[in-house]
């Protein structure tokens with residue numbers, strides 16, 4: 089039963105690069121959109137707030153699968169130009185997760201104590217200086233844990249790209265391996281799960297580093313434990329990730345947005 | 349020069365300041381005392397443009413805080429106008445409000461560089477002088493979170509002074525400090541008051557300090573001035589029963 093493991097790992101590995109590319113691409117776009125629309129939701133201008141709100145509600149409130157199929161199959165008909173599957177996938181992941189991320193950014197910025205705004209006014213900083221130099225840097229440390237959850241969700245969401253023929257890990261398993269080794273489906277899918285798990289752990293590791301950095305930025309002492317044990321993390325954080333996995337992303341971002 | 353002209357401030361239905369009139373002359377040290385909730389903080393926050401008046405006007409050096417002239421009309425002040433008027437005013441808060449994402453030095457140089465347009469070198473020179481004045485030269489590269497409350501408040505005072513304000517608003521700046529740190533901060537303020545011509549508007553419950561440094565003391569109750577007198581008079585032989593009971597209560601509390 090374990091004869092083919094080498095072959096399975098090798099075949100799935102062929103999809104690894106595409107999964108990583110789709111995930112990283114999605115993370116970059118989602119992060120940019122999160123900040124743009126998260127800050128736009130806090131704008132003093134009603135119109136700007138309204139536009140941001142529409143973006144968030146649209147991409148959060150429609151099915152990810154349908155978004156994907158729409159961009160890949162419907163949009164080309166409208167614009168008369170076929171988009172590369174990977175590009176379409178990255179764009180949808182970015183737009184979709186950017187909508188959740190915008191709520192994270194908004195919540196984190198709002199969690200910075202009012203006293204900090206008042207300190208800025210007393211020192212006569214402009215609203216832009218205030219945001220860029222004082223408020224945003226302080227909000228980063230609040231954003232990192234929910235973004236960690238979000239990015240892991242995004243990684244897992246990249247499996248949907250199999251539907252638009254991106255040959256990522258799930259595609260390799262489903263279209264290449266299962267068709268030939270259907271009796272070993274359990275082994276194949278277990279290997280795929282482990283691949284995703286390792287990638288998720290890598291994301292968490294990177295985000296922990298980012299959290300330590302953001303914490304140092306606001307003068308928080310790094311925990312006494314080493315990085316590796318920090319990865320195992322405080323109970324709360326681990327539980328939050330599990331919750332997120334169970335409850336789905338909307339729940340997580342609501343909670344992080346509403347913190348304090 | 350600060351002048352309040354029939355200033356009313358309401359939060360919802362609650363009248364916090366009721367047709368308040370008073371003025372503060374340049375270089376004067378005026379202390380506001382009175383029971384909690386009497387509107388002292390609100391006065392400072394109005395001056396710092398952290399709140400807006402409900403009606404009436406506040407003048408700083410003859411310029412209205414809430415309105416500006418456009419043509420022949422008075423219109424609500426815009427951000428740019430407010431920043432110009434606000435430039436002369438500094439404030440020190442009860443909870444310090446230092447920026448935790450900046451080291452002590454940067455807390456002191458950020459606004460002078462960005463708001464006053466000083467060069468980094470000028471701003472740092474000024475910051476180091478001020479850190480010397482407040483006795484924290486060795487903390488120049490510390491994070492605010494590494495400082496005691498007293499040290500943080502000294503940094504906050506230095507940070508306000510770095511903007512070279514004409515007026516300094518102090519809102520119970522020692523109330524959040526451990527008792528043994530209070531005297532040091534008060535001594536520093538006294539030192540600054542006597543060595544500069546900054547106008548002070550100071551809210552405090554430290555009556556000995558108020559008596560020692562003030563040119564004038566205003567006793568507040570329910571958003572109105574009960575008594576306005578030089579400290580010796582107000583603390584020794586107040587005209588009003590309300591002042592007497594308040595002072596007695598403060599003394600008993602210690």
Ligand SMILES: Nc1ncnc2c1ncn2[C@@H]1O[C@H](COP(=O)(O)OP(=O)(O)O)[C@@H](O)[C@H]1O
Pocket residue numbers: 359362364382383384385386387388389390391
């Ligand atoms: N933002 C606010 N919203 C509603 N009520 C407020 C607000 N700020 C102050 N108040 C009320 O105004 C009154 C005066 O408050 P304050 O100026 O802080 O008094 P003091 O500094 O003398 O203790 C209090 O009754 C307080 O509850």
Ligand SMILES: [Mg+2]
Pocket residue numbers: 388389390520
């Ligand atoms: Mg107060």
